[in-house]
Amino acid sequence: MPLSVKHDYPSAADETLVQWAQRGDTEAFEELVHRHRDKIYARALMMMRNDDQALEFSQEAWVKAWQRLVQFQGDSSFATWVTRIVINLCLDQLRRQKRVRTESIEAMDEESGGVERHLPVPESNPTAGLEQDELRRRIDEALGKLTDAHRTVVVLHEFEGLEYKEIAKRVGISIGTVMSRLFYARRRLAFLLQSLKRERSE
Amino acid sequence: MKTNEQLIDLQAYVDGELSDEKRRRVEAALPADIDARELVEGLRRLSGLLRDHEPKAAVPWSREFYWSQIRRRIDADAAGSQATSAPAHAASTASASSALGWLRWLIPALGVATVAVVVSTRSTGPAHREFAVAAGGDDITMADVSSTVFRSESDGVTVHWIQ
Numbered sequence: 001m002p003l004s005v006k007h008d009y010p011s012a013a014d015e016t017l018v019q020w021a022q023r024g025d026t027e028a029f030e031e032l033v034h035r036h037r038d039k040i041y042a043r044a045l046m047m048m049r050n051d052d053q054a055l056e057f058s059q060e061a062w063v064k065a066w067q068r069l070v071q072f073q074g075d076s077s078f079a080t081w082v083t084r085i086v087i088n089l090c091l092d093q094l095r096r097q098k099r100v101r102t103e104s105i106e107a108m109d110e111e112s113g114g115v116e117r118h119l120p121v122p123e124s125n126p127t128a129g130l131e132q133d134e135l136r137r138r139i140d141e142a143l144g145k146l147t148d149a150h151r152t153v154v155v156l157h158e159f160e161g162l163e164y165k166e167i168a169k170r171v172g173i174s175i176g177t178v179m180s181r182l183f184y185a186r187r188r189l190a191f192l193l194q195s196l197k198r199e200r201s202e
Numbered sequence: 203m204k205t206n207e208q209l210i211d212l213q214a215y216v217d218g219e220l221s222d223e224k225r226r227r228v229e230a231a232l233p234a235d236i237d238a239r240e241l242v243e244g245l246r247r248l249s250g251l252l253r254d255h256e257p258k259a260a261v262p263w264s265r266e267f268y269w270s271q272i273r274r275r276i277d278a279d280a281a282g283s284q285a286t287s288a289p290a291h292a293a294s295t296a297s298a299s300s301a302l303g304w305l306r307w308l309i310p311a312l313g314v315a316t317v318a319v320v321v322s323t324r325s326t327g328p329a330h331r332e333f334a335v336a337a338g339g340d341d342i343t344m345a346d347v348s349s350t351v352f353r354s355e356s357d358g359v360t361v362h363w364i365q
Binding site: 034037041042045046054055058060066132135136137139143154158159164179180182190 | 257262279
């Protein structure tokens with residue numbers, strides 16, 4: 001009678017868990033979910049700025065990852081692959097939302113940079129003296145004050161490390177628009193972080 | 203005061219997205235351009251700041267509950283895929299039934315047509331009588347030979363042949 005092999009899931013590398021999961025091992029997949037769920041959720045939350053949507057899209061991303069697992073060839077890390085799935089889900093939702101509010105001021109301003117056009121260039125060290133956790137929180141707050149369009153290019157460029165061309169392709173805009181959105185988003189962020197610094201010193 | 207195009211070129215320089223020619227031009231101009239140098243420095247620091255302090259967040263549910271939600275969706279999707287193939291099977295069955303329905307009507311009709319053709323091509327007499335009996339029907343020959351009626355119980359039809 002053959003002995004059934006019980007895998008040591010917590011000790012296995014991602015690559016090994018992926019191989020097991022590709023053969024239908026749901027326990028291996030559950031371990032992958034456990035390891036990377038916070039990162040996937042955090043990315044969704046950063047893009048959507050909404051807890052419910054972040055939970056919804058992060059779960060949806062895992063379901064899609066399971067369904068498409070055979071397509072994963074290991075060209076990137078597994079976490080990067082799932083992150084791209086959740087980003088695509090968020091981008092689809094943002095496009096749908098944008099269609100609903102095409103007449104908004106935000107939509108009219110996003111190409112020109114709106115008020116950010118008049119902001120100063122980033123100063124060298126806008127957040128000197130802040131503690132690490134406090135800094136993270138302040139950066140998150142500042143990101144939350146950007147428009148969806150501006151925040152999206154910042155997330156894709158700064159946190160996902162995508163080049164202009166790749167961002168343009170994913171978001172469905174020209175490279176020129178990527179460059180202008182990124183510039184105005186950075187100016188706005190620098191301005192917001194400077195404001196926080198001023199609040200702190202007062 | 204720099205134009206938007208100049209500012210965006212400086213950003214592209216920081217991001218490593220300039221062509222070689224433009225990059226050389228920017229690098230040649232930077233030593234004498236304090237504003238440009240400050241902008242480049244500011245953009246680099248901001249990028250570093252963001253990348254080093256990426257906001258974090260944790261799923262507000264337990265491992266078990268979060269996974270159970272995902273597992274439920276995976277199972278529901280799998281069941282859904284099976285359900286979508288079931289209606290397709292049902293549709294093909296319905297289509298087959300529909301075809302059989304037509305056949306149910308077509309077969310007797312063909313039988314009637316065959317009988318009608320045979321009746322029309324044969325004259326009255328023994329051969330006619332034989333066929334009618336073989337077909338399981340009653341053959342009634344009128345004495346005045348002007349009319350023949352064929353009725354088939356199995357096909358549920360009656361044929362009048364008038365000469």
